[in-house]
Amino acid sequence: MTSPWPPASREHPFGIHNLPYGVFTTTEDPSPRIGVAIGEHILDVSPVAQATDSDHTPLLDAPNLNPLMAAGRSVWTTVRAEITAWLTDADYRDIVTPHLIRSRNAVLRLPFEVADYVDFYSSEHHASNVGRIFRPDSRPLTPNWKHLPIAYHGRSGTVVVSGTDIVRPCGQRKAPADESPTYGPCLRLDIEAEVGFVVGTGTRLGDRVPLDGLRDHVFGMCLVNDWSARDIQAWESVPLGPFLGKSFATSVSPWIVPLDALAHAWVTPPARDVEPLPYLDDRDSEPAALDLDIEIRLNGHPISRPPFRTMYWTAAQQLAHLTVNGASLRTGDLYASGTVSGPEPDQRGALIELTWNGRDEIKLPDGSRRFFLEDGDEVAIGAYAPGPDGTRVGFGEVVGRVVPARV
Numbered sequence: 001m002t003s004p005w006p007p008a009s010r011e012h013p014f015g016i017h018n019l020p021y022g023v024f025t026t027t028e029d030p031s032p033r034i035g036v037a038i039g040e041h042i043l044d045v046s047p048v049a050q051a052t053d054s055d056h057t058p059l060l061d062a063p064n065l066n067p068l069m070a071a072g073r074s075v076w077t078t079v080r081a082e083i084t085a086w087l088t089d090a091d092y093r094d095i096v097t098p099h100l101i102r103s104r105n106a107v108l109r110l111p112f113e114v115a116d117y118v119d120f121y122s123s124e125h126h127a128s129n130v131g132r133i134f135r136p137d138s139r140p141l142t143p144n145w146k147h148l149p150i151a152y153h154g155r156s157g158t159v160v161v162s163g164t165d166i167v168r169p170c171g172q173r174k175a176p177a178d179e180s181p182t183y184g185p186c187l188r189l190d191i192e193a194e195v196g197f198v199v200g201t202g203t204r205l206g207d208r209v210p211l212d213g214l215r216d217h218v219f220g221m222c223l224v225n226d227w228s229a230r231d232i233q234a235w236e237s238v239p240l241g242p243f244l245g246k247s248f249a250t251s252v253s254p255w256i257v258p259l260d261a262l263a264h265a266w267v268t269p270p271a272r273d274v275e276p277l278p279y280l281d282d283r284d285s286e287p288a289a290l291d292l293d294i295e296i297r298l299n300g301h302p303i304s305r306p307p308f309r310t311m312y313w314t315a316a317q318q319l320a321h322l323t324v325n326g327a328s329l330r331t332g333d334l335y336a337s338g339t340v341s342g343p344e345p346d347q348r349g350a351l352i353e354l355t356w357n358g359r360d361e362i363k364l365p366d367g368s369r370r371f372f373l374e375d376g377d378e379v380a381i382g383a384y385a386p387g388p389d390g391t392r393v394g395f396g397e398v399v400g401r402v403v404p405a406r407v
């Protein structure tokens with residue numbers, strides 16, 4: 001056995017300070033099981049839990065993360081400490097080494113069973129850009145925008161893991177100049193680079209989660225690509241909001257980064273110029289924004305670098321708002337931040353902003369140009385957060401390739 005020990009350098013984005021959870025299969029063993037990324041390997045945690053007689057074996061010997069997610073904050077912290085010991089304490093080396101699988105030999109699966117899915121709209125820059133594009137004669141933000149984090153309920157059944165092909169959706173579309181709508185493949189297929197929050201422990205119907213309840217309820221974070229059919233969306237969404245223009249597919253990254261890995265990533269949110277109502281007022285709270293640097297690549301070429309720290313509403317405010325009416329949370333609920341766009345033109349998180357709704361082209365190194373996605377295009381969204389002592393906490397990537405419509 002020649003695997004290195006410890007199995008990852010400190011500099012690796014999947015170093016010992018990260019330990020994201022996923023679910024994987026291999027050719028030799030096609031049963032889905034929980035893995036933890038460590039460097040270029042995945043630790044198959046269930047057999048190690050059994051061999052070390054861990055109290056948490058039932059939570060780790062599972063086809064998805066839901067049992068562990070449901071167990072709650074104190075168990076998450078204990079299990080993380082246990083896995084850290086397995087991967088650092090030389091006494092465990094002989095037990096652990098046979099269960100380190102090279103990542104390139106594994107297939108990553110959807111890591112949790114998605115319960116409900118909610119998508120927010122919390123970047124002031126994104127919302128303002130979209131407002132300027134679609135309502136050039138009005139104020140960029142709607143009157144409610146700075147009073148509450150706007151969101152819609154999405155379709156959890158079509159949340160797919162990174163690597164899943166995205167079939168170009170068909171539907172009704174009607175350009176403003178058209179007399180009547182036509183049916184056919186989406187002509188303005190777009191991305192939205194977002195950050196997702198995965199709920200571990202639920203709530204009772206009628207209960208609310210306060211602003212300081214994030215750590216009790218959110219198990220971890222992932223990256224989200226909220227694929228968007230802009231032409232279908234524009235025609236269908238007045239007045240009830242997104243439906244078929246969004247529900248055909250939402251991609252998530254395969255690794256769920258625990259909140260405990262992000263202790264060095266909390267930063268102060270941007271200044272708010274409207275005083276929030278008390279249940280959303282975080283001015284006396286701990287810093288609640290997260291410092292993630294996101295990169296979007298189109299066919300391997302970087303096209304944007306959205307900074308997550310610029311989001312107006314934080315994940316804690318989103319969770320407080322999501323439950324303020326007493327709607328209950330369930331294990332596996334996913335809520336996404338909304339498109340992450342920074343103040344600069346090269347920090348925008350969707351093609352509709354990057355090309356200003358098809359006005360400005362994106363030039364790719366192969367000489368081709370894009371306004372929206374073409375069949376065969378591959379989009380990858382990756383991110384890093386600061387870790388301890390100058391290290392980085394990697395989120396991996398959410399990747400998807402557009403394949404032709406089934407007409």
Ligand code: MN
Pocket residue numbers: 119120192194226338339
């Ligand atoms: Mn979105």
